Amino acid sequence: MTADEEVDLFVIGAGSGGVRAARIAAGYGAKVAIAEDFRVGGTCVIRGCVPKKIYVYASRFADEFEQSEGFGWSRPQASFDWGHLVATKEREITRLSAIYAANLEKAGVALHQGRATVTGPNHVMLANGRCFAAKYIAVATGGVPEHRPHVPGLDLAISSNEIFDLPDFPKRLLAVGAGYVALEFASIFVRLGSRVTVAFRGETILRGFDGDMRAGLTAELQASGIDLRPGLSVLGIERHADGLHVRLSDASTLVVDQVLLATGRRPATRDLGLEHVGVELAEDGSVKVDGFSRSSVPSIYAIGDVTNRVNLTPVAIREGHALADTLFGDKPTPVEHHAIATAVFTTPELGTVGLSEEEARSTLDVVDIYKTSFRPMKSTISGSSTRTMMKIVVDGATDRVVGVHVLGTDAGEMAQLLGIAVKMGATKRDFDATMAVHPTAAEELVTMRTRTARYVREA
Incomplete structure (x- = not known):
């Protein structure tokens, strides 16, 4: 195949991981090109964590206004402007997208707007017909919402891509799913003034998280006014004059203004041409890679959500950096995917790192549990029940802390710092020897001295 241009690295997808790989590779002196068929910044900046956090901040003012009275503030009647929030979000993600593009230009990376497909182990073609020969190809196309199950009227529902830009605020919202996306948006919209229902097929929310944290968050979500309906599936959606009529598997019908489908995401590998050049894909469509992000074709690599390893933005960034180090920095760098701190930005937040109690008990011989539950000072003064x-x-055999879980205000901030300790192999004695910062909620992490449970696995 005749190429119009030759590069050392061609990156498909200008999200957080792809941009990091491109910039670091160019910093090593590589000739790099990157293609993006939507907006520079990817899911996180444009349709994910950044706009979501803006909406989280907006929603929490409802609680702040109410709780301020306990501290002596008189509270005038507040009103919320959905259109103003949408416009604010758009200005910020436009600003960030421009920064991403400018940083690529400063690094010497050639940015191509348009869809790219793989046409050979070392060839990429843009939608405009321009062809590139590349020593290496990096696939960083991320993931896209997957609408499951397939039922009549599903086209009337929206995904997390569309919910940020609705022309009208939904006074009645049904979120389908029980993972990060469904619960975060449920928590946002109930505080902005929507009547929110969450329907999900399982028995509990947040599969894979620690059981006590799941139970605690369930209680908090219900206390905020969210109607949680476990064990239910959507059988059909119809549009009527008074809204969307959603038939549920318990024979009930729910009338809402919007249905948010948050039942999962799939790797964005369709029609990229990967199978035709021999790249092995998993059943879910993700690119199978080794510890260095290399696919079954030695010249083609994949990073971020498209590999379905750990689908978090910081993980994609780390994988992109490691890829550039490996290919052009003479520093072969595998990425460790354990003890990764993360947060669910519901209200209250859930921050976590390491093993849940259930995971620890299934893998370790002796497990010691320390836990506490309390009303923080702000709640006691304001009268909040949160x-x-x-x-x-x-690990009861070594005293090593293998997991920490926090449900409460600023839990995400705590999880980031706790991630350092867990990653370094801190012991419970190290936690106990750390002086507390008083008065804070976080001080409880270093003052829990009494073990609440010990589990010994039978031989």
Whole structure:
């Protein structure tokens, strides 16, 4: 195949991981090109964590206004302007997208707007017909919402891509799913003034998270006014004059203004041409890679959500950086995918790192549990019923802390710092020897001295 241009690295997808790989590779002196068929910044900046956090901040003012009265503030009647929030979000993501593009230009990376497909182990073609020969190809196309199950009227529902830009605020919202996306948007919209229902097929929310944290968050979501309906599936959606009529598997019908489908995402590998050049894909469409992000074709690599390893923005960034180090920095760098801190930005937040109690008990011989639940000072003064929960999971044989879980205000901030300790192999004695910062909620993490449970696995 005749190429119009030759490069050392061609990156498909200008999200967080792809941009990091391109910039670092160019910094090593590589000739790099990157293609993006939507907006520079990818899911996180344009349709994910950044706009979502803006909406989270907006929603929490409802609680702040109410709780201020306990501290002596008189509260005038507040009103919320959905259109103003949407416009504010758009200005910020436009600003960030421009920064991403400018940083690529400063690094010497050639940015091509348009869809790219793989046409050979070392060839990429843009939608305009321009062809590139590349020593290496990096696939960083991320993931896209997957609408499951396929039922009549599903086209009337929206995904997390569309919910940020609705022309009218939905006074009645049904979120389908029980993962990050469904619960975060449910928590946002109930505080902005929507009547929110969450329907999901399982028995509990947030599969894979620590059981105590799941139970605690369930109680908090219900206390905020969210109607949680476990064990239900959507059978059909119809549009009527009074809204969308949603038939559920318990024979009930729910009338809402919007249906948010948040039942999962799939790797964005369709029609990229990967199978035709021998790249092996998993059943879910993700690119199979080794510890260095290399696919079954030695010249083609994949990073981020498209590999379905750990689908978090910081993970994609780390994988992109490691890829550039490996290919052009003479520093072969595998990425470790354990003890990764993360947060669910519901209200209250859930921050976590390491093993849940259930995971620890299934893999370790002795597990010690330390946990507490309390009303933080702000709640006691304001009259709020919101509680903070904390749990430390310890390998009883070595005293090493293998998991920490926090449900409460700023839990995400705590999880980031706790991630350092867990990654370094801190022991419970290290936690106990750390002086507390008083008065804070976080001090409970270093003052929990009494073990609440010990589990010994039978031989």
